[in-house]
Amino acid sequence: MTDVAVLGGGLAGTTLAWQLHARGVRFRLYDRGEVAHPHSASRVAAGLLTPVTGQRPALSWRFDELAPVAWAFYARVEALTGAKFFHPGPMVRLFHTPEERVLMTERAATRFAGHVEVTDEPLDPAAFAMPHGGAVMQHAARLDVPEYLRASHAFFARHDAYEQAEVAVTTDIAATLGAKRVAFCQGYALNPLFPGVKFDASKGEILALRIPGLTEDRTVNRHGQWLTRVGPEAYRAGSTYDRAALDDTPTPAGRARILEALTRSLRLPVEVTDHVAAVRPIIDDSRPLVMTHPDNPAWSYFNGLGSKGALTAPFFAAMLAGHLAPPQANPGERPT
Numbered sequence: 001m002t003d004v005a006v007l008g009g010g011l012a013g014t015t016l017a018w019q020l021h022a023r024g025v026r027f028r029l030y031d032r033g034e035v036a037h038p039h040s041a042s043r044v045a046a047g048l049l050t051p052v053t054g055q056r057p058a059l060s061w062r063f064d065e066l067a068p069v070a071w072a073f074y075a076r077v078e079a080l081t082g083a084k085f086f087h088p089g090p091m092v093r094l095f096h097t098p099e100e101r102v103l104m105t106e107r108a109a110t111r112f113a114g115h116v117e118v119t120d121e122p123l124d125p126a127a128f129a130m131p132h133g134g135a136v137m138q139h140a141a142r143l144d145v146p147e148y149l150r151a152s153h154a155f156f157a158r159h160d161a162y163e164q165a166e167v168a169v170t171t172d173i174a175a176t177l178g179a180k181r182v183a184f185c186q187g188y189a190l191n192p193l194f195p196g197v198k199f200d201a202s203k204g205e206i207l208a209l210r211i212p213g214l215t216e217d218r219t220v221n222r223h224g225q226w227l228t229r230v231g232p233e234a235y236r237a238g239s240t241y242d243r244a245a246l247d248d249t250p251t252p253a254g255r256a257r258i259l260e261a262l263t264r265s266l267r268l269p270v271e272v273t274d275h276v277a278a279v280r281p282i283i284d285d286s287r288p289l290v291m292t293h294p295d296n297p298a299w300s301y302f303n304g305l306g307s308k309g310a311l312t313a314p315f316f317a318a319m320l321a322g323h324l325a326p327p328q329a330n331p332g333e334r335p336t
């Protein structure tokens with residue numbers, strides 16, 4: 001018998017598995033796998049961690065508290081797996097209007113102090129148009145989420161703690177999986193054991209691009225649209241928000257929207273090499289949801305990572321793992 005069965009090996013479940021591993025809890029992680037489910041949110045995500053977000057710029061929710069946990073967490077998993085998937089580095093925000101520049105200049109000296117520096121020409125003018133200038137944001141990063149999942153699942157498989165399987169969600173799931181507890185981390189999926197959870201999900205599309213001649217390796221963000229480098233002359237751009245069609249089918253309209261936004265600032269021709277879509281698991285107020293079932297303390301739920309899972313997952317997975325760890329494995333915590 002294992003202590004915790006973790007159902008779902010996306011960002012939420014995989015990060016929870018690491019946080020259980022760190023506390024010496026016996027766990028087993030179950031996931032459909034990359035071949036069966038290539039367009040999960042985690043396998044499509046850009047994986048950007050951004051200190052200042054929003055069209056009216058604001059410090060990302062609890063950034064100063066969440067970021068140190070995330071940075072330390074991904075560095076530790078890289079050391080344990082020997083893989084490289086976390087890429088910290090500055091990000092450039094191009095201003096969309098003169099008003100945005102005024103607002104950012106004001107905030108760079110106050111609430112964004114230490115995170116943002118406003119400048120006239122943050123990028124190569126031969127490659128980008130930037131009539132209103134921009135800002136360089138420190139403390140940003142990109143998590144290569146598919147690589148993080150692959151390296152993590154391979155590590156857990158070597159320790160006999162990962163299984164590629166489609167698991168049926170039933171009331172006797174703990175007994176079926178031979179676990180004392182089950183943590184449900186299924187992303188955008190209705191779970192009959194948690195019928196009260198309401199999603200406010202949003203589909204997102206992303207283009208993979210080849211941009212000959214472009215060498216910029218900082219992520220560029222303009223008016224909510226980003227361009228991020230993933231290899232020599234290889235970039236990704238996106239993403240769209242669509243609450244109407246919640247599926248993983250890329251659309252011509254999504255492609256056109258991303259390209260149109262990109263060509264407002266990028267001066268170089270692009271070649272589309274791939275186009276993907278997935279559904280972001282957003283729950284009601286766009287905040288992570290960590291809970292234990294009101295009638296069955298053996299069932300936990302970790303979901304609602306929304307559009308910021310790379311930043312929030314390590315902190316909230318640690319919170320749940322602390323709760324799931326038996327007292328002898330984590331003397332500071334008292335599980336219910």
Ligand SMILES: Cc1cc2nc3c(=O)[nH]c(=O)nc-3n(C[C@H](O)[C@H](O)[C@H](O)COP(=O)(O)OP(=O)(O)OC[C@H]3O[C@@H](n4cnc5c(N)ncnc54)[C@H](O)[C@@H]3O)c2cc1C
Nearest residue numbers: 008010011012032042045047048167187204305308309310
């Ligand atoms: C277009 C797009 C862009 C994004 N960009 C960013 C970004 O820049 N930064 C950021 O931080 N976040 C971003 N996100 C959001 C991020 O992807 C999500 O917050 C995160 O991936 C959610 O992870 P999850 O584990 O909750 O869900 P998922 O990734 O959906 O993982 C759930 C997993 O559970 C498995 N599963 C479910 N049910 C079962 C079952 N019964 N049996 C076995 N396995 C099961 C699934 O196969 C899947 O692998 C983006 C998302 C999208 C769609």
